[in-house]
Amino acid sequence: MKCLLLLSLLLATAHAGAADSELHAAIARDYKANLAPLFEHLHRNPELSFLEVNTAKRMAQELRSAGFEVTEGVGGTGVVAILKNGKGPTVMLRADMDGLPVEEKSGLPYASKVVQKDTVGRMSPVAHSCGHDVHMTSLIGTAHQMAARRGEWSGTLMLIAQPAEERTGGALAMMKDQLWSRFGKPDYAMALHVSSEAEEGKIDVSEAPYSADNTL
Amino acid sequence: MLGAQIVLALQTIITRDLAPREPGLITVGSFHAGSKSNIIGDKAVLELTVRTESPEARELVLKAITRVTLNTARAAGVADTMLPEIKATDAPAPPIVNDVALSNRLKKVWAEKLGPGIFSTRYKRGGMGAEDYPAFVNAPYIPSVYFRIGGTSDATFAAADKGGPAIAANHSPLFHIEPDRTIRTGVETSVLALLDLLRKN
Numbered sequence: 213m214k215c216l217l218l219l220s221l222l223l224a225t226a227h228a229g230a231a232d233s234e235l236h237a238a239i240a241r242d243y244k245a246n247l248a249p250l251f252e253h254l255h256r257n258p259e260l261s262f263l264e265v266n267t268a269k270r271m272a273q274e275l276r277s278a279g280f281e282v283t284e285g286v287g288g289t290g291v292v293a294i295l296k297n298g299k300g301p302t303v304m305l306r307a308d309m310d311g312l313p314v315e316e317k318s319g320l321p322y323a324s325k326v327v328q329k330d331t332v333g334r335m336s337p338v339a340h341s342c343g344h345d346v347h348m349t350s351l352i353g354t355a356h357q358m359a360a361r362r363g364e365w366s367g368t369l370m371l372i373a374q375p376a377e378e379r380t381g382g383a384l385a386m387m388k389d390q391l392w393s394r395f396g397k398p399d400y401a402m403a404l405h406v407s408s409e410a411e412e413g414k415i416d417v418s419e420a421p422y423s424a425d426n427t428l
Numbered sequence: 429m430l431g432a433q434i435v436l437a438l439q440t441i442i443t444r445d446l447a448p449r450e451p452g453l454i455t456v457g458s459f460h461a462g463s464k465s466n467i468i469g470d471k472a473v474l475e476l477t478v479r480t481e482s483p484e485a486r487e488l489v490l491k492a493i494t495r496v497t498l499n500t501a502r503a504a505g506v507a508d509t510m511l512p513e514i515k516a517t518d519a520p521a522p523p524i525v526n527d528v529a530l531s532n533r534l535k536k537v538w539a540e541k542l543g544p545g546i547f548s549t550r551y552k553r554g555g556m557g558a559e560d561y562p563a564f565v566n567a568p569y570i571p572s573v574y575f576r577i578g579g580t581s582d583a584t585f586a587a588a589d590k591g592g593p594a595i596a597a598n599h600s601p602l603f604h605i606e607p608d609r610t611i612r613t614g615v616e617t618s619v620l621a622l623l624d625l626l627r628k629n
Contacts, residue, residue, distance in 0.1 A: 239619075318602055341601060346607065354615050358622060361623070400570065407598060409550070411550055412579050412610050414613070415617055417534070417573065417576075419528070420525050421574055424479065425559075427478070427516065
């Protein structure tokens with residue numbers, strides 16, 4: 213029994229390894245060449261909710277370079293990037309762009325020293341203390357791989373960089389800006405979020421990851 | 429004085445009004461009142477964040493906030509014409525509920541392609557963070573999966589386990605993650621999921 217289990221485990225691992233070592237290697241190359249410097253740039257240059265002007269510009273530029281059809285200024289600073297690749301479903305993947313009004317004390321060499329005027333005119337320190345720079349960089353890395361592998365899939369890929377997730381208004385602003393009627397309604401949607409409470413290299417998928425929020 | 433009493437009284441909504449096993453949270457994140465030590469202020473502004481996980485709990489808590497605020501004021505002798513004003517500010521966000529079928533499908537893809545070790549064993553959802561992502565997928569309904577990716581190194585966890593510095597949570601000024609493996613995992617899991625959902629027939 214133990215022998216059979218071990219054998220099938222080895223076979224499964226070997227199969228998985230072979231199928232994805234190419235993808236894994238391609239991502240590692242892209243990280244070294246493009247994603248690492250992009251992440252550092254985004255980390256050093258956070259912008260507050262609804263004020264992500266330069267971040268949006270950079271995201272649009274990266275997505276255009278990746279071969280996507282890009283529309284800027286959706287719901288304020290939101291960016292929508294589309295890659296049409298034949299018949300099939302439309303799948304949406306979202307990243308968020310805003311930083312927090314927090315003074316970074318991480319001690320990192322590339323820590324943010326940014327101070328920005330907020331939406332009510334106060335000067336505020338800004339930092340990506342919620343990891344939105346990770347999400348944005350991951351979105352670009354995903355764009356690169358999907359564009360490079362057009363032969364392996366069919367359908368439409370929609371990548372969204374939204375404003376103001378922290379102020380719970382950016383997604384709504386994009387929806388109010390006729391998001392689906394302008395770009396098509398996705399059949400599936402995904403989003404990821406980094407957590408310092410989980411191990412690097414691992415993921416968590418639960419049924420109900422987030423609570424409802426009301427601000428008074 | 430009244431403001432301080434209201435801040436404390438609001439917490440009893442969570443401890444005494446809500447069912448004990450129904451999650452709920454009220455944070456008075458900001459409290460501004462007064463200008464000088466010897467001037468009794470006549471105004472206080474409190475900013476609240478409320479978190480709940482069911483429509484019934486949300487309704488109960490929001491109604492209770494109004495009841496507690498107005499009646500604590502009345503108990504202090506505030507006239508009906510000068511009662512506290514309560515208003516909603518940032519757009520409310522509904523809870524995120526992953527589509528079960530899609531969730532199972534993607535978990536299977538990730539387990540097959542990356543091995544069952546891809547799933548975190550440390551992560552325990554202890555907080556009540558909120559997100560505005562549901563605005564994209566709630567109405568009209570779009571099957572969706574929202575997942576977390578880990579960002580803290582084993583070494584940092586080991587140090588914390590031994591009594592070293594606690595892991596800085598998201599939103600802390602001390603927050604930091606290891607970008608290399610974290611971002612590469614973000615890309616790999618996203619691409620594998622997308623290649624499955626957009627697979628050629």
